[in-house]
Amino acid sequence: MALGTLDEYQWGFNGMFAKENGGGFLTEHFPEARKSIWDFYGVYTRSRHVPGVNFAGIMHPGLIGCLPSQELLDEWNKRELGLIATDPDRVPPLACPPDASTAHLGTLKGEAATKAAAEAARTVPPREHGGNCDIKDLTKGSKVYFPVYVKGGGLSMGDLHFSQGDGEITFCGAIEMAGWIHIKVSLIKDGVSKYAVKNPIFKPSPIQPEYKQHLIFEGISVDESGEQHYLDAHVSYRQACLNAIEYMKKFGYSGAQAYAILGTAPVQGHISGIVDIPNVCATLFLPTEIFEFDINPCAEGPTPYINGDDIPISEWDK
Amino acid sequence: MALGTLDEYQWGFNGMFAKENGGGFLTEHFPEARKSIWDFYGVYTRSRHVPGVNFAGIMHPGLIGCLPSQELLDEWNKRELGLIATDPDRVPPLACPPDASTAHLGTLKGEAATKAAAEAARTVPPREHGGNCDIKDLTKGSKVYFPVYVKGGGLSMGDLHFSQGDGEITFCGAIEMAGWIHIKVSLIKDGVSKYAVKNPIFKPSPIQPEYKQHLIFEGISVDESGEQHYLDAHVSYRQACLNAIEYMKKFGYSGAQAYAILGTAPVQGHISGIVDIPNVCATLFLPTEIFEFDINPCAEGPTPYINGDDIPISEWDK
Amino acid sequence: MALGTLDEYQWGFNGMFAKENGGGFLTEHFPEARKSIWDFYGVYTRSRHVPGVNFAGIMHPGLIGCLPSQELLDEWNKRELGLIATDPDRVPPLACPPDASTAHLGTLKGEAATKAAAEAARTVPPREHGGNCDIKDLTKGSKVYFPVYVKGGGLSMGDLHFSQGDGEITFCGAIEMAGWIHIKVSLIKDGVSKYAVKNPIFKPSPIQPEYKQHLIFEGISVDESGEQHYLDAHVSYRQACLNAIEYMKKFGYSGAQAYAILGTAPVQGHISGIVDIPNVCATLFLPTEIFEFDINPCAEGPTPYINGDDIPISEWDK
């Protein structure tokens, strides 16, 4: 796989969704919609809205996969509608059911189009076929083994990102870009059964940014209110992210700027310990080479480096 | 920090706990107690019970941290007892409350000892102070910034591991070893407030095994029974682990052997996407260089390489 | 700096020059002209003439630098003509003097053109300004600090390579490609004196192929005839290269194919020890991940994998 930016669009954006619009991973803390613009300089990116960082992107498609079979589609709809039914009025919803009013059906017409629109899976989540997996490591030079469900495969892809942190936590969370992608396809006959493939398997590229110096933040399964959860990796990773944000604020960043950094820069989110009841230990690896100043701790304490405007709050079209 | 093995103990072990004894991350699939022995050869380890793998260890302490204050201890007990109270008869329990009958109290005597035994935190989970965080990357050459709560700090450590995968999924899950550890301590006055430290922060070592070739397995928030969960990273990582195990079985490993590899080898567990409702995309990075045979997919399909005895089931002392 | 291939030219070539035409590093062993074609597949390349290898390229300009001042140019001509004068009839020559008959002079006309043609430096060697330095690590994302000698700088570049091994030993030795390059320029006023810059200094990119597994071959300052040289790194590196070629031949490669691999693949050439009289220890790092088969030693001995046609000998236009 190879991919790149379009020559005439040497920029991208990172979006935080408003809480009423679905929000992001830390939406309770950042309920407003915000958008930061990231300019591209060859392999690097910088943002007028998030000063002090400059990093090499790991470009990748957020979304890629083969068409599901009718059977698999039915299973998706059944299980997701089942989940929605447990709390149907929730905002945001527990899952995104088919929505005929927004479906794009390509060349389908008439009854076939009507049927498809009524049951077509939305592209929001990752599923068995891949889909919106948002794996930041799936960059040029990678090789992916997708399960094939229908004759012809129906491989499609999109949602190109210039860079993303593990978790894509700001939701529209990577640096979204206009780009091209080039792939070579071959087939392993009966590969799904040969290799017990349920979800895609992939081999990453030998060409990736090598940021080796990190500050690593831990989080455990105790939430912001002090409540203890049972082996909850989601709560733990949220705490690790919040801990990193509080740390970065000591250097002058606003919370939203720090949040944007975690969404866009090549941070790693690891599940470090997941068996020691009741706390999962999640770790967030923040590469320190991406900062234009020294963000390491020292005995004297932090010197605020950033002292600018925050990322502006956006209106959004309800 | 530096650490190493004791000269006279050039071996360690990895344990899976029986389900009735607390189990591990995949205890529904591997309910029996099992133990594998791992011999050390300089920086490498191999196991008579898990043939075909040979890897360099990232030695680290599973457990390290400063003493909590009385206040913090009270908070731990309050929140964990609160969790237990939601389902007090659960097996395994939701958390491990203080247990006077097994408490080791050092030089404390009399009333002080009785009081301490009644409220002393068990060392099972990671907490704000660090504790049993089981972070595989905390190896020699690392630097950790711990919060200090009491005069003197009370830094202690133990549970040395020769190697561990992200998650320590088999529970007694790393390769437990007999070893030594050497640390240098300095103090950042008022560091907790200077850097907004809630949980420990650390800088990893420049000296770590560099396995660069991986097969990456995905998992989503749909459990083994097909039930859909809502943004559940725990379920997703379990699926990624199970997918990797099924893959390894195609090369001749038993399920328990594959499980032991995920517990002991330097696998990485990433939270790749955590905002695309309803599925978290968790990814398990399995280094392929650790295998003595080629474990990559090819058009011809897998050739079983391993064809030996399984890890024996252990009796355990109830 | 960013660079890439032209869409319509997804291939490049590696050339060995005939001995009478200047030859290459191992011209005594490979006196014939040969050319191998390398097709590009995204970030990877493979050659119909050199089967069994497949690697990611580190694209870079072989030649880049600012214009010399008249003074510096005079110094170049003086010292190179001085060297030639010590053995004026040598084939190949000791250096390449200005050659008016082949000079391309852009928009210069008349007397200015005649003068320039008579004294213009040939672009064969690297010099203080950079020039044909052929540094394989100078890839996209790199930053170079060039000395500036004349008003305006006169930065120019060319000779784009898809990939090259340290030394560019086959002479036209990288994989030569048709491509584009994009650079951003800024100025450090008085930088040459501020940083004592005599030759260019550069910072490599965080994005580079990460081949971590190598076989490393040594060479010492004893030449092919057994003659002892005094701390001669040139002889030592040649021996390391020859040792690697003999090794690869055991797997079925022809000598010329193995030579082409050393010229094109991201091999590293290190000066490991240069003070232990009379032998320099040079080391050649051959990445083993680039081979489609296992090229490591084992007790059973090598299994020839390659069994094809050699790189054809080329006619060349004398």
Add this chain to the structure above:
Amino acid sequence: MALGTLDEYQWGFNGMFAKENGGGFLTEHFPEARKSIWDFYGVYTRSRHVPGVNFAGIMHPGLIGCLPSQELLDEWNKRELGLIATDPDRVPPLACPPDASTAHLGTLKGEAATKAAAEAARTVPPREHGGNCDIKDLTKGSKVYFPVYVKGGGLSMGDLHFSQGDGEITFCGAIEMAGWIHIKVSLIKDGVSKYAVKNPIFKPSPIQPEYKQHLIFEGISVDESGEQHYLDAHVSYRQACLNAIEYMKKFGYSGAQAYAILGTAPVQGHISGIVDIPNVCATLFLPTEIFEFDINPCAEGPTPYINGDDIPISEWDK
């Protein structure tokens, strides 16, 4: 292979030899004897004589190899004495012939001892069997394939280094340490012919310091006096080293301190281009993470950070 420091000797030293005593790579520039002491802190080292640097060592044996056969020994003596004969009175000598007065002969007695002392190879240079190859990458976890010449092999080793830069340029040039080494030996029958082994081949360890940020200095085959040499890698690497020293001096280091850094820290010395007559392009990779201050160029110019005492000049026992 595994190796380490002796517990009671947590320090080592780096020596520059006086010019009359053999000197080092830059002896014309640093003719005095000097010694710097390096203290070990776990995996790291710092020196009271060379402030501002702190790096993780890559411990390795400078010297390792099997015994030569009588035939090979004869060849060594013949070719090295031949070289000496071309300039027998040179200081330093062109090579180090057998020297009965300083020979240590272990358990040999009588006539056998006399004969051996007269012809035994000195351990100064690397030779076909390995010997004093001073390869910094030969660290714990490495595997070496040595040629075996006599029954039993006669493998021996020593000269343990805590860290060294490519070239070991200060001569006694690594950080010499007191340590232990542990190796596992197996035999490939007829391996020399199976794999065309002339000099040792080795596989480096997956555990090595990963310094990824470098400043890279170039050098060409024009010496300090401006004289042009023909494809002389020795001259080029010397220029690259001198360029790096001049650069470091801008930050306050003395020349001898900068020289000591190049001798001890994990710098890389590459032969980047070796075919572009008349200049070899050698490159010196200086890792910037080892400095406690920012040593990168910036528009404002360098701020001297080091302002201390130089490495003292040593008396030496003539």
